[in-house]
Amino acid sequence: MLSILLLLAGAALAFCSVWIQMQQREQEWLRQKLRRYESLSSKEEQERQLASNIAELERQEEFLNTQISNLQQESRELDAKVYLQAIDYYEPKFDFIKSSQYVIHLKNLKLDQEKMRKDGKAFISNVKLTLDGNQRKGDKMIKSLLNLIKEAFETQCDYAIREVKYNNVSNLEKRIISTFNKLNKLSEVTCCEISQGYLKLKVEELYLKYELEEKQQEEKEKDRAIREQMKQEEKERIKLEKARREAEEAKQIEKQYEEDIEKVRREMEQAAGTQLDDYQRQIQYLQEQLSKAQTNTENKEKSVSNFKRLKSGYIYVVSNIGSLGRDVYRIFMTKNNNPDVYVKTMNPAVPFPFDVHFKIYSEEASETVEYLHQQFNNKRVNLVNERREFFNVRLDEIEQAVQKICRETGALRIEKFEKVPQALEYRRTQAAERRSDYHTTLTDAYVQEEGEIA
Template sequence: MEFNPPPGWPKPPAGWVPPAGWEPDPSWPEPPAGWQLWLPETPPLTNDPERSNLSVSDEPEPDADGSEQSDRERLAALDTEVAALRARLSVNAAEPSPRESDLDILQDVGIYRYNHPLDTAAAYKERLDDISAETLQFIKSGKAIEKSELFTFNNSLAQGKKLSGDLSKLMLRAYNAEVDNALRALRAGNLARAKRRVEASRDAIARFAALMEMEISREYHSLRMRELELTSDWLMKKQEEREAERDRRAELREQAKVEQELAAERALLDKERAHLVNTLAALARQGQTNAELEARLLEIDDAIAFNDFRAANIRAGYVYVISNPGAFGPDVVKIGLTRRLEPRDRIAELSGAAVPFKFEVHALFFSEDAVTLENELHRHFSDRALNRINARKEFFFASPSEVREVLLDKVGDILEFNAEAEGIEFMQSLAEWPEHAQQLRLGPADGKRARGDHPVLP
């Protein structure tokens, strides 16, 4: 009898006979059901002259009922099915999952979905530090990569373990290098592609080391994938915090500018008031009065009171409604707030080099609680915001007339509101645009009118 080792057992030397009381190593896998440990010994082939003279056909003779032909047909059908399944598997492996496809689409249009929502970038950094500690623990404990402990080399289990251990270190190093490269190249918009790249690396390692039953452990792979997700979230949160800090600094600069304007105006008012008081006092000593100077003094006192109110009440200011048809098209408005003494100065700043044409002013409404009024207008048109991610951009798909109706509902009365945008610079420039640009912006008929083309009358 000849010993027949089950799969995963080391192969014994030829002629090996188990000693008395021998039992298999408990770490070896269980033999498959029905496995025969001992088989009849196969006799060696001999050079038999008689047999050598026999002609052996390369193909077996078919049975009378043609069963061999049917076996061949079934085998061919199975081969075809296996080839089709392999092709389908390769296609499915190459295609991203529906969730990844959706993430790619959202990221392509600038919409980011947090995988692990946290409040601050610092919270993400703490979570990443925890993952780094877990990663190190996985590697130290040897649980990062799974491999067979029964692989033999040169019929030696010890040599097989050494070779398997060395190769597992090499494979783990290759996998970690792929993850680290993905982390370094990671941006807030390419997480799905980075994850597919790491998945492909793990699959390749499992494929190349299949003989040793070696693969990156599912737990370790899940940990590194979570690290990718948290890193992407951390990068996006840092970007959001930088933008918020930039907006906060801009708001502080604007507030400082307003305070400087109020202080400068108060100094001028105090100076003029002192001059009027001295003049009226001199006239009074001479027994004279001046109604015009007294009226002007009352105006100065009112202006000083208003200045003090503005300085004490930071919620007071002007809510403005402006548009720029040349830059953003028709029926797009910006609804904002400024505390400037001259609100048109702020609008002039917005009309700087960043836009091709000046903003058109539709309304400048002073409110003692301009902050609340602005927020109410933003909430009313929130479903028509151009930027659905950053609410501080303040542009909305709405006509000036629509904003006017909402303003009337909020404040009851508006002294001045211009529903039409003159757009002088835009209209003058439009007439000089190339024909294809006019048609793209206005359409064929309006483009002809912009150029001044008119039909010839009979």
């Protein structure tokens, strides 16, 4: 019995040992698994941290992009302000049309300045001084002081007038006035001064000089444009004349071949035998040459036609009362192959379509539109940029100018003339706005009436 118990105890002990080992292995396995989960948990934490860092960096990037955008906008605004300050909006003080008028006025102005200096009205002294009891020495000292003031003031004025440009004319005027005030302040003790009248003439000279140079530059650019246009027109004229001459020569050659063929045919009527074959070969040869000459004539005449076509085009007069108001017209030329479609689709940014008042075909389109622009040059909407072809003018004035060109040149063909703009979309929009205002008024009145009853 005891042995059985010992055997059972031993078996139990062995089982317990095996079970403990199994438990230990399971614990180790669980520890390893736990470590894996711990690693996974750490990885997830790292990923969460990384995601948080990325989100923070993205927020910082967005903030920096916003700052950069704001700085760029401020930079553009600053550039615009600097540019506006640089050009320093200038309103002309004189309204001379030609530079020669400025030159004459400037010359007269200098004569006025010289007269003021000679008459003692430019640099003046209102006191008599004596030096060592000597009046002559006192007068000499006053004269020397006035000469010093004159040299200082004239030097500043000469510099300003010599260096004046579009971006410094106002500052140079301020410099002249500042010099005037400083010199008069310094010479108060000796009662010497520069007169206001002389200062006015110097400032006037500054602006005259500036406007003269601007006018001369404008005239140079216009002259250059005219020369280029004349040069281009001369080239076109030479090419056209050459094409016409070649076409005439080709016609003469064609006519000569026709006459030769007719002559051979007459001679052929009197021929016989082998001589007849010779005439037949001559006719065949002449007909081949005639065919070439006819082709050449067609090509030359086509060249003449192409040159004429290049100079021709359509001139349109259009309005847009909904976008531009009344009595504002665009006068322009187009050589587009489909001009009507071009007019309908031009300027898509404006809210309403354009209405066509004139559609005119001209053999000399460039010259015609240039003439019309010159007729209304003083009525341009944009007085600075001549490429903006809008004019504040009545339609009957445009009609008179067009009819005058027709009478004088006969090179125009008026294909369309509408005196009153249709402006359909604009008028419908106005009608819709009136209906809307009417219904709004009725609704407000009804609401007010209901409120009073309540």
